[in-house]
Amino acid sequence: MKRQTSQLLREAEDRCRQSGRQWTAQRADVLAVMADQTGPVTAYELLDAIKSVHPNPKPATVYRALEFFMELGLVHKLDSANRFVLCSHQHQHHTAQFLICDGCGHVDEIPVPAKLLDVLEEQSARLDFEMADKGLEIHGHCSNCRHQH
Ligand SMILES: [Zn+2]
Numbered sequence: 766m767k768r769q770t771s772q773l774l775r776e777a778e779d780r781c782r783q784s785g786r787q788w789t790a791q792r793a794d795v796l797a798v799m800a801d802q803t804g805p806v807t808a809y810e811l812l813d814a815i816k817s818v819h820p821n822p823k824p825a826t827v828y829r830a831l832e833f834f835m836e837l838g839l840v841h842k843l844d845s846a847n848r849f850v851l852c853s854h855q856h857q858h859h860t861a862q863f864l865i866c867d868g869c870g871h872v873d874e875i876p877v878p879a880k881l882l883d884v885l886e887e888q889s890a891r892l893d894f895e896m897a898d899k900g901l902e903i904h905g906h907c908s909n910c911r912h913q914h
């Protein structure tokens with residue numbers, strides 16, 4: 766379910782101000798372009814898309830904006846695919862969980878019960894392992910891709 770870009774920007778601005786950070790036009794542009802994408806994008810694809818708004822975007826500005834939105838929980842990075850995607854759950858969760866299609870690259874963000882994270886934490890504590898990133902990335906094939914074959 767895609768929220769309207771203007772609403773997304775308002776929410777992002779609110780979240781930004783609540784955390785005492787600065788909301789800038791550049792950041793708003795990056796998020797707006799991000800919202801126009803149909804799925805997860807690489808930093809290069811995003812930079813390319815931003816050219817429709819700014820003729821000469823600075824890569825560093827775009828990367829910094831992405832990092833900023835990741836800190837706010839509005840954007841997630843899919844490490845295994847090296848792509849960025851908007852949070853689709855308004856971040857009522859502490860980590861991000863993704864189903865990634867290896868066929869078409871489609872990604873769904875799914876809510877995972879706190880219970881599952883508790884189990885993971887328990888198991889890693891038993892091995893005295895400290896988890897840094899609790900995001901789960903699950904690879905497979907989506908319904909569309911499977912039914913084409
Ligand atoms: Zn999320």
Ligand SMILES: [Zn+2]
Pocket residue numbers: 866867868869870871906907908909910911
């Ligand atoms: Zn697929």
